[in-house]
Amino acid sequence: MSPCHVLIAGGGMGGLCLAQGLRRRGISCAVYESAPGIVRSGYRLHMNAAGGGALRQCLPDHLYELYVQTSRAKPRRERLVLLDHLARELGTRPHIGPANDPERPHTAVDRRALRQIMSVGLDDVLHFGRTVTGFEDDGERVRLLFTDGSSATGDVLVAADGIRSAVRRQLLPHVATVDTGARGVASRAPLTDELVAALPAALFDGFAIATGPDGTTFAYGAYQPRRPVAEAAAELAPGADIDPVEPYLMVNFGLPRNGPLATEVPDLWRATPERLHAAMRTAVTGWHPALAELVEHVDPETLLRQSLRHLEPAEPWATGRVTLLGDAIHAMPPTFGAGANSALRDAAALANALQRAAQDDSDLLAEIAAYEADLRAEVFPVLRASADPRSTSSDFLPDDLPVAHR
Numbered sequence: 001m002s003p004c005h006v007l008i009a010g011g012g013m014g015g016l017c018l019a020q021g022l023r024r025r026g027i028s029c030a031v032y033e034s035a036p037g038i039v040r041s042g043y044r045l046h047m048n049a050a051g052g053g054a055l056r057q058c059l060p061d062h063l064y065e066l067y068v069q070t071s072r073a074k075p076r077r078e079r080l081v082l083l084d085h086l087a088r089e090l091g092t093r094p095h096i097g098p099a100n101d102p103e104r105p106h107t108a109v110d111r112r113a114l115r116q117i118m119s120v121g122l123d124d125v126l127h128f129g130r131t132v133t134g135f136e137d138d139g140e141r142v143r144l145l146f147t148d149g150s151s152a153t154g155d156v157l158v159a160a161d162g163i164r165s166a167v168r169r170q171l172l173p174h175v176a177t178v179d180t181g182a183r184g185v186a187s188r189a190p191l192t193d194e195l196v197a198a199l200p201a202a203l204f205d206g207f208a209i210a211t212g213p214d215g216t217t218f219a220y221g222a223y224q225p226r227r228p229v230a231e232a233a234a235e236l237a238p239g240a241d242i243d244p245v246e247p248y249l250m251v252n253f254g255l256p257r258n259g260p261l262a263t264e265v266p267d268l269w270r271a272t273p274e275r276l277h278a279a280m281r282t283a284v285t286g287w288h289p290a291l292a293e294l295v296e297h298v299d300p301e302t303l304l305r306q307s308l309r310h311l312e313p314a315e316p317w318a319t320g321r322v323t324l325l326g327d328a329i330h331a332m333p334p335t336f337g338a339g340a341n342s343a344l345r346d347a348a349a350l351a352n353a354l355q356r357a358a359q360d361d362s363d364l365l366a367e368i369a370a371y372e373a374d375l376r377a378e379v380f381p382v383l384r385a386s387a388d389p390r391s392t393s394s395d396f397l398p399d400d401l402p403v404a405h406r
C-alpha cells in the first residue's frame with residue numbers, strides 16, 4: 001500500500017517543512033493554511049540540531065543554504081543566561097538539544113523569514129485562506145473539510161494546525177490543553193550599533209532572561225543573520241517572495257499569573273499596543289538603566305500577545321490514516337526553545353516514514369505507527385520537561401530526556 005497523496009492541515013513550521021520533505025521524496029501533497037498568507041510579524045527562534053537536521057533532510061540544497069546564511073552565527077555562550085533586573089548574572093540554563101553544525105553554527109532564525117524560505121517552490125500545493133473544520137475517514141481515503149463547505153481528498157491527513165488543531169480535537173478530543181495562566185508580549189527592537197554598545201553583553205551571549213523582584217520577566221534574543229536576508233535571497237532564491245529582515249533584539253515581556261501587572265492589563269487581547277507598551281515601561285521601573293531604555297526602542301507594531309498554554313502528553317492512540325505533528329500534538333511552553341525544533345523534527349521523521357511506505361511497499365499504517373511511537377518517545381519527554389515548574393529557574397534536566405536532547 002503506497003501513499004499517493006498527503007493532505008497537510010496548517011502551513012506553519014512543521015506543515016511547510018513536511019511539504020518540502022515530501023516533494024523532495026517525490027510524494028504528492030497539498031497544504032491548507034487558514035491565514036491569507038505569511039502575514040504575522042516574525043519572532044526569533046532558537047534552533048538546535050533537531051530542527052537544523054530536519055531542515056537539511058527536507059529542504060532542497062539551495063533553500064537549506066539560504067536558511068543557514070540567514071541564521072545567526074555562533075553566540076559567545078550556548079547556554080541561556082539568567083539575570084536579575086539589574087543585569088547581574090544569577091546562573092545559566094541549558095537549551096535542549098545539541099547545537100547545530102559546529103563548522104557553521106545556525107543558532108537562531110527569524111520565524112517569518114524561515115516560513116517564507118520553506119514556501120519557495122510550493123506555489124502549486126500551498127493553499128492560503130483554507131480553514132479546516134474537520135475530516136471524514138472511511139479507512140481507505142480521508143476527506144478534509146473546510147469552512148466554505150468544500151473538501152479535499154487524500155490517502156493520509158497530517159494535522160499540522162497548531163495548538164488549537166481542529167483535526168486533533170476531532171481525532172483525540174480527550175487531549176487536554178493546560179493554561180498556565182502566564183501571559184506574555186513578544187516584541188522587537190531594531191538593533192543599531194549604539195544599542196548593542198549600550199546593552200549588557202549578556203544579552204548577546206545567546207539568550208538571556210531577566211527577572212524582576214515581582215516575578216516579571218523579560219527575555220532577550222538577538223537576531224543577527226550572518227548575511228543580510230535580502231542579499232542571500234537574491235543570490236540563492238532569485239524572484240522568491242522573501243522580505244528583508246533587519247537585525248533585531250527580540251524582547252519578550254512575561255506577565256506572571258496574578259502578578260502586579262495582571263490588573264494593569266486585564267485583557268491582553270483588548271489592550272491597545274500603546275497600553276501594552278506602557279505596561280512594559282512600568283514593568284522596568286527601577287531596572288538596570290540600559291534594560292529600561294531598551295523598552296523605549298521596542299517597535300509597537302511588532303507586539304505579539306501570547307498566552308502560555310500547552311498540551312498534556314496524549315496516551316497512545318490507535319493509528320490510522322490521520323496523524324499529527326508539532327504543536328498540534330505536543331505544544332509546549334517555550335522554556336527550552338524546543339517547540340519549533342520538535343515540529344521540524346516530526347516533519348522530517350514523517351517524510352521518511354511515508355517514503356519508506358511508498359518505496360518498499362511496506363505497510364503504510366505500520367510506518368505511521370512507528371512514526372507516532374518515535375514521536376512519543378522523543379518529544380513527549382521534552383514537553384514534560386518544558387512544562388515542569390522546576391525547569392524555569394535551575395539547571396534542571398529530567399532523567400528521562402532521550403540522549404539526543406541532552
Ligand SMILES: Cc1cc2nc3c(=O)[nH]c(=O)nc-3n(C[C@H](O)[C@H](O)[C@H](O)COP(=O)(O)OP(=O)(O)OC[C@H]3O[C@@H](n4cnc5c(N)ncnc54)[C@H](O)[C@@H]3O)c2cc1C
Nearest residue numbers: 010012013014034046132161162326327337338339340341
Ligand atoms: C514568542 C515565541 C517564541 C518562540 N521561540 C521558540 C524557539 O526559540 N524555539 C522553538 O523551537 N520554538 C519556539 N517557539 C514555539 C514555536 O513557534 C512553535 O512550537 C512552532 O511554531 C510550532 O510549529 P507548528 O508547525 O506545529 O505550528 P505553527 O507554526 O503554529 O503552525 C500552525 C499553522 O496552522 C494554521 N492553522 C491553525 N488552524 C488551522 C485550521 N483550522 N485550518 C488551517 N490552518 C490552520 C496556523 O495559521 C499556522 O500557520 C516560540 C513561540 C513563540 C510564540
